[in-house]
Amino acid sequence: MADELRFIDFGLIKPAKIMAATEAMYRLADREGTSVGYIWHPVKSIILGYSQIVEKEFNVERSTNLGYELTRRISGGGVAFASEDSQIQYGFIGNMREYSIPFDIIESYEMICQIMSYALEKFGLKGVFKPINDVLCNGKKISGSAQTRGNQVVLQNGTLLSDMNIREMLTCCNIPLEKISDKGISSVEERLTDLKRELNREVGLDEVREAMLYGFEQTFDVTLSMDELNAKEKKLTDSLLPKYYDRDWIYRHSSKKTSFGSYESSMEIREFGVDEG
Amino acid sequence: MDRFAGMSEGLHKAKSGLIRALIKVEDNRLTDVVIGGDFILVPEYYIDRMEKALIGAEASNREISKRLEVFFENESFQSPATGPDDFARAFAAALEAQNG
Numbered sequence: 001m002a003d004e005l006r007f008i009d010f011g012l013i014k015p016a017k018i019m020a021a022t023e024a025m026y027r028l029a030d031r032e033g034t035s036v037g038y039i040w041h042p043v044k045s046i047i048l049g050y051s052q053i054v055e056k057e058f059n060v061e062r063s064t065n066l067g068y069e070l071t072r073r074i075s076g077g078g079v080a081f082a083s084e085d086s087q088i089q090y091g092f093i094g095n096m097r098e099y100s101i102p103f104d105i106i107e108s109y110e111m112i113c114q115i116m117s118y119a120l121e122k123f124g125l126k127g128v129f130k131p132i133n134d135v136l137c138n139g140k141k142i143s144g145s146a147q148t149r150g151n152q153v154v155l156q157n158g159t160l161l162s163d164m165n166i167r168e169m170l171t172c173c174n175i176p177l178e179k180i181s182d183k184g185i186s187s188v189e190e191r192l193t194d195l196k197r198e199l200n201r202e203v204g205l206d207e208v209r210e211a212m213l214y215g216f217e218q219t220f221d222v223t224l225s226m227d228e229l230n231a232k233e234k235k236l237t238d239s240l241l242p243k244y245y246d247r248d249w250i251y252r253h254s255s256k257k258t259s260f261g262s263y264e265s266s267m268e269i270r271e272f273g274v275d276e277g
Numbered sequence: 278m279d280r281f282a283g284m285s286e287g288l289h290k291a292k293s294g295l296i297r298a299l300i301k302v303e304d305n306r307l308t309d310v311v312i313g314g315d316f317i318l319v320p321e322y323y324i325d326r327m328e329k330a331l332i333g334a335e336a337s338n339r340e341i342s343k344r345l346e347v348f349f350e351n352e353s354f355q356s357p358a359t360g361p362d363d364f365a366r367a368f369a370a371a372l373e374a375q376n377g
Contacts, residue, residue, distance in 0.1 A: 050321040051318075051324050053313035053314075055281070075321065076317050076321045076324075079315070104355075105317065105319060105355050131358070132293050132317055146317075148320065253311050254280035
């Protein structure tokens with residue numbers, strides 16, 4: 001395993017931009033066999049998993065009126081919902097051989113989710129991995145992750161919740177407003193938690209950021225080499241950015257004329273005319 | 278235009294997440310298929326291939342299950358804790374909605 005992990009802190013960023021950067025880094029890393037860790041502070045956003053159907057999951061009008069930006073990621077799993085200043089999200093693109101990442105999906109989630117467990121340790125909390133891709137704190141989900149894989153690398157994105165606005169989350173969901181009651185919120189709070197609730201105090205995002213850096217260092221036994229996107233990554237990010245605003249990608253199920261017209265990962269680069277070099 | 282108009286929907290909660298199957302049936306055949314949800318299947322684009330593999334199938338649980346089993350056997354992807362039976366159950370629910 002390497003002694004150093006290249007690391008990027010994107011700061012406050014829009015979902016389309018970070019998803020474009022994620023795909024750019026992932027594609028280039030998969031070609032070059034490199035690794036990178038990164039974190040970002042999401043603006044109010046809803047990032048759908050690859051297979052989720054927007055109209056079935058969310059009330060787009062209510063979400064937009066509340067200021068949420070919507071996009072879709074290339075990895076599967078569930079939605080990453082970020083209310084204002086509610087969390088820090090992370091990404092790890094790791095060379096599977098260099099970091100001895102298990103082929104088995106659940107085992108690899110368990111390994112990479114240690115980042116969250118170590119981050120929680122920094123707050124004096126215990127994180128417990130719950131297969132397939134969650135980390136629990138005192139029996140409630142505090143972190144979820146999603147993963148995809150290339151030929152050489154694994155990409156895992158995830159989040160550590162610090163102060164989640166559950167009422168707003170439910171308002172964005174495709175459920176009748178009258179069902180968004182205190183009881184409904186309590187029901188979610190029985191399954192979902194955040195650092196503010198667990199610590200019974202305000203938690204600054206700088207604290208969360210520091211804890212996540214610690215999580216990366218401990219999990220992979222590395223020091224972090226702070227960096228930014230290189231020229232190739234910036235160029236590919238710019239080329240991919242329109243995709244993450246594109247209705248055909250975000251509404252990929254309903255924009256298909258038939259099942260035969262769907263996107264496939266191998267086709268996306270060509271469809272958007274991206275030159276990876 | 279509502280992409281899902283005229284489609285029947287079935288849901289199944291698999292261990293890796295919710296599977297949502299939408300089908301359009303004409304002359305007792307699946308003429309349109311959408312599989313959505315928050316389940317885990319890597320690489321993700323195999324779900325698009327799974328949809329294609331079901332187009333033209335007879336609208337019966339037996340035929341759909343058979344096609345799903347063949348797809349899982351022949352294609353190279355990972356779907357932890359989620360098998361062809363899970364997808365078949367979502368489609369069975371969609372067929373039930375279609376016929377009900």
